[in-house]
């Protein structure tokens with residue numbers, strides 16, 4: 241094979257690769273583009289030209305949606321998501337540190353137990369959890385969402401952080417021990433700062449999960465004051481049956497915070513996920 | 520009385536005994552180098568001294584006090600790791616100051632100590648850098664600086680120079696020797712490197728399979744290895760260990776013959792005539808001259824000297840170090856004789872020095 245035909249082959253390869261990626265990208269992105277485009281239209285416009293640009297940009301769709309209750313749902317989602325992520329990361333990081341660094345008898349058993357939690361689908365525990373919530377008075381409070389979200393997120397988050405921590409050389413801890421530091425200090429001053437990339441990734445993964453969480457939000461709360469966006473938008477859709485533009489604006493608002501977070505933290509996200517692999 | 524006493528210390532990992540009862544006495548300000556083949560328990564011993572591994576049996580005394588159950592930081596010991604183990608997210612200054620911060624040392628006193636260590640190690644311009652912005656040699660200095668700042672009585676080093684290239688190793692070796700003089704501290708140093716052991720040590724400890732084979736000053740070990748293992752381990756190229764037969768004995772001297780290589784060796788324990796013994800003779804103690812003929816199979820010419828690798832008449836391998844350049848292909852064969860008074864004799868079965 242000559243050098244020329246080799247480069248031709250390489251170019252063809254490159255084109256094929258790009259075509260595949262482009263197709264994938266379009267499949268992922270077009271619903272979002274469609275959503276944002278139609279959020280600016282009236283219902284009539286939307287049916288007239290689904291893919292066209294809005295003739296008039298109806299910014300007021302957003303303020304209508306905002307005033308219709310989205311603001312409250314967004315705030316609730318923000319509270320539940322933030323609290324869940326913070327509690328989850330704190331617990332998972334501490335558990336991971338113990339699992340990686342300390343030597344205790346039932347270590348393997350405990351780790352297996354934690355991972356086992358990931359196998360349990362939330363659906364099967366819905367009814368028992370509901371009864372627990374009702375009896376403890378947690379029903380219809382933020383905690384009714386935060387606690388189960390933390391519980392079901394912990395296995396995977398612990399797994400991720402533990403994997404990352406095993407890549408931190410144990411000699412760092414030993415050096416710190418020689419320097420007089422105790423476990424709490426080593427955890428705070430050596431492991432936590434070094435775990436920043438994985439904390440960002442794990443936090444983002446868990447934030448996306450909690451923001452979009454549906455089934456707990458549907459089951460464990462009912463009043464408007466604690467409803468999160470996933471459920472809120474649903475009731476919104478029922479109330480606004482006819483006004484598609486406003487509904488789209490509401491949907492756009494509900495995904496905007498998590499989308500923005502993802503875009504901002506994208507690099508750390510990818511970095512955290514791959515850093516364990518290329519040790 | 521010795522400053523640090525290691526008394527019958529052993530380490531058990533499950534059923535496997537990595538260190539099997541070691542006794543070493545270390546005087547104050549002594550530089551002790553521990554050598555031995557890979558896996559013989561050097562790091563394990565060092566880590567037991569540091570307190571990073573528990574001591575399974577035996578006792579560790581420092582300045583008369585039992586240290587077995589004292590926390591690592593409270594033993595008055597600092598350790599320099601092979602991988603340096605610098606905190607990657609802390610600057611040089613913070614790395615060196617961490618122990619002081621943990622100990623709640625007043626700010627100005629801490630700054631003074633850090634500055635002094637930085638001066639000794641010439642780290643001044645690097646204090647604000649992160650470890651990843653340093654060269655290997657600089658990282659090594661920071662690791663030592665972190666140890667110095669704590670003002671320990673004892674420094675432990677686990678193969679501290681093995682990640683450096685040859686020229687940097689030489690430089691750091693000289694600096695370490697200087698540091699030892701300057702700090703007047705006790706140092707325990709683990710290495711694979713013969714030259715580090717010979718040049719740095721006041722006292723060398725040779726380990727094998729978790730046991731001490733010999734303890735002594737470098738030249739003492741070089742001149743009077745206690746057994747064939749130490750004889751083969753210390754010195755480079757390795758000492759020739761040849762099967763030989765005792766042909767005659769006289770008060771305190773045995774005459775042996777190894778395939779034509781005939782030697783008179785002074786011994787403490789006279790072997791019987793006709794006994795099978797091991798004759799030890801270093802490559803640098805064989806000289807060209809009438810004697811045993813060596814069939815040279817390979818040679819290395821280093822300019823100032825030449826190593827010849829060959830076989831004696833009965834096929835035993837032998838290494839000879841000759842001054843100057845030799846071309847054996849042109850010169851033909853080689854005959855060698857031992858320098859008088861330089862050979863060693865070991866028992867044929869136990870390998871112990873006779």
Ligand SMILES: Nc1ncnc2c1ncn2[C@@H]1O[C@H](COP(=O)(O)OP(=O)(O)OP(=O)(O)O)[C@@H](O)[C@H]1O
Pocket residue numbers: 532535537555556557558559560561562563564711
């Ligand atoms: N945590 C452990 N569990 C079980 N065995 C161990 C452990 N640590 C070390 N060993 C074993 O103990 C023996 C001594 O190990 P050690 O690290 O002290 O050797 P070393 O002399 O430092 O070797 P090297 O020169 O290669 O560093 C080895 O056989 C090793 O496999």
Ligand SMILES: [Mg+2]
Pocket residue numbers: 561562563
């Ligand atoms: Mg070792």
